[in-house]
Amino acid sequence: MDILQILLSDSFWAASLRIATPLIFGVLGALLCEKSGVLNLGIEGIFVAGAMAGWLAVWAGAGLWGGVLVAALAGGFFGLIHAILTVPLGLSQHVSGLGVTLFATSSSYFIYRTALPNVSSPPRIEPFRALDIPVLSDLPFVGPVLFQQTAMTWLALGMVALVWYVLERSSLGVALKAVGDNPDSVDAQGLSVYGLRIGAVVAGSALMALGGAFLTMSAFDAFFFGMVNGRGWISIALVIFASWRPGKALLGALLFGAFDAFQVRLQTTDVGALVPGQIFLMAPYILSIIALVIVARKADYPRALLTPWFKGQR
Template identity: 40%
Template sequence: MEKILSTAFIISLLESSVRMSTPILLAALGEIYTQRSGILNLGLEGIMLMGAFGGFAGAYFTGNLWIGVLVSIIVGILFSLIMAFLSVTVRANQVIAGTAMTILGGGLATFLFRMAFGIQKLPPSVEAFKSIEIPVLSKIPILGPVLFNQNALVYLALISVVVCAVVLEKTTFGLKIRAVGEHPKAADSKGINVYSIRYICVMIGGAFGGLSGAFLSIGFMNTYLDQMTAGRGFIAVAVVIFSRWNPYRALGGAFVFGFANALQLRLQTIGFPVPHQFLLALPYLLTILVLISISKKAEFPSAFTVAYNRGER
């Protein structure tokens, strides 16, 4: 208990929580766009895995981490187009399509990694993003090392929260997204192309999902590992519902899950007398509890998961 209550332990825990919440936050921000337009993308896990591979491969073969980030975003967008085609054009069941996307993404990322790097005793690696210490702000007690001594992708995620909130709530494009998600027929009657808006939103979700995966492979670890997302895509979906499609609340929700993950790792490190299996399950138990507690209160967009067909009345 002395170790747990020490200032060093608390600062390390909070700093790690911010870092571990970043991939969940990035994926959740993209999913907010997708769900606001009426599409449920359960393939987020597969998109993140493809982005993780794309980001790592891009950084490894070019030697430039930012090129890896760009590749991850492009891969995320291209892979999400499959989901957009299935849910918007084909009007397939979105739950089934999303589940298939998750399976496809995980298998395809592993296959491409084996094709590119083969099977090695030690996995290939790159030099991950280094922490950037912001002058003056990083010297603030407790808050400084927690928020202002992170890598560039963490800062990018925090900035994205504000940008997403402004776009969704203060712009014409955001109004169109909300209109398409709430009443696509009325939006169509006003000249808004429902199909285009939904395609764009799914692609935005794919871009954020790919970036989230890149954070795991080149911003957090320095390599690609099979199934390295470990369910974070599904946790991001839970965060979106928990946040009620608000980017600022998504930031808080992602931090809660990041804190749970960081806590279980720290407790295992110091040998806290709790079965490690329970600690490993803690973030996922929290996800289940959150979904159970808010599922009845969440006000989903009126056209959520409802395929739109202009010819139907």
């Protein structure tokens, strides 16, 4: 298989969108938090919590959409911890976020191990199936790429539209962006800086958790330790790359997914066989770093990012 064949195959484009899906959730969630002025390094642990909680709920019989809801609630819970520590208490967003990542990861692992003490191989659930829409799913190329994805991929695309609409077209979005740029102005209008920031962090964290849930309920059918594997951190890098814009965030996640799908296929070619497999495995992380370096100076940071705000102090 040569490179052109890879790029023209529908399976490559379908895989790109599939790989991008958890990142779309992650990037949107991180974007929402950061737009309000709060960096959420809890993301990696919130991915784990969403993956575990969603899977466990389905395993216990909650149904797939019940699992999605449980994952979102778990994400919102850990997001609320981060929000309380960083917004009204104004503590270090870096340290609180890392603390939430450690807390969410260890409690998820502990709960999984306690709920399933004696399993040698992880038990499986019946995950989301590929959509089967009459006519559309059978279309050549477009069918497999877009209409044979799972419902969670479509949920992710819907969330892009929703977050875009809220940020760019609603008055809530105006307030949210203002609270991340100039919280004093929001306070002067009589709106609650704390309320807006806490709300954004909780909602953003729920989105991140859906990225984790996609892994255990759509991409795979079981929960593994270490399965999140840096996807949260990659999302944080992609937000900077996307300059905090939902549309660009989608583009960044898709580019990333396409690159990852491409490198997997490249390994099977004659060219790819010359390079050790680990080089390909490293590529996504190195690519994220390079993307970060390219945009770092130009990035349009929310001006109040990382800066706590206290009522009555100017």
